[in-house]
Amino acid sequence: MVATVAAVGFVGAVDPNEPGHYPACPLLSLTGVLCPGCGGLRAAHAVAHGDAVAALGANALVAVAFPALAVLWLCWVREVLRRRPVVSAVALLPVPPRAVHGWVLGGLVLAFTVVRNLPFGAGLAP
Template sequence: MSRAHLQWGLVGLLGLVGLFLVYSINPTESQRFPKCPFYRFTDLHCPGCGTTRATHQFLHGNVLRGLAYNPILSIAVPLLGLLCWEQLGRARGWHVWPVARWISSWIVWAIVIYWVARNVPFMPFTLLAPH
C-alpha cells in the first residue's frame, strides 16, 4: 500500500468518525460540539456557521432544515463534487472542464459577500443566517 493510499484511508476514516458523531449527536441539544470561535468572539456569523447543524439534518434526511442552517451548502457541496471530478479526470487524462480555474475567478469575492450578507439584520438577508 502506497503512502497516498494510507493518507486517503486515514482521511476517509476520520471523515467517517466525524460524520458518525455529527449524525448521532444533535449539535443544537449538546454542548459537545465547539461553537464557532468567530461567532463566539464577535457575535457575527461566519460563512461556515451552521454547517455542523446542517450536516446533522442532512444525515437525517432533512435537506430543507439543513439548508436553513447554512444555505451556501446548496452551492458549496455540488462545487466540491465538481472539483473532485475534475481532479479525478485530470489524473486519468480525460479532457475535463476547468472547474478550479472558473471557481478561482470568483470564489473569494463570493465568500466575502456571503459573510457580510448573512449578518445584515433584516429580510431577506436574515434567511442566510442560521435559523
C-alpha cells in the same frame, strides 16, 4: 475516505443543535459576527438525516457545497477504482481552475458572510 465517513457519521449521530457537544464558533463568541461556516455542523447533521430544507436553513453555503464536493469525491473514487493515477482532485474538474475562479469563490463567500450579518439577510443566519 474512512475519515470523511466517520466524521459525517459522528455529526449525524451527535446532534449539534443540543448544547455542549461541540465548541462554539470563536468569531461568533468574540464578536457576535456569523462566519461563513456558522451553522455548518447543523447543515451536515441535516444532510446526514436527508433533510435538505433544514440544511439550507442552517447554512445555505455549506448545503450547496456538499453536493459539489460529493460529485468531486465520486469522480476521484471512479478514477481510483479504474487504477488511473490522480495527481489531485483539481485534475478531475471539467474546466481547469484559474485565478479568477478563486476570486469569484472568495467573493461569493465574502458576500454570503456580509449579507447574513445584515438585518435583511437574517434568513441566511442559522
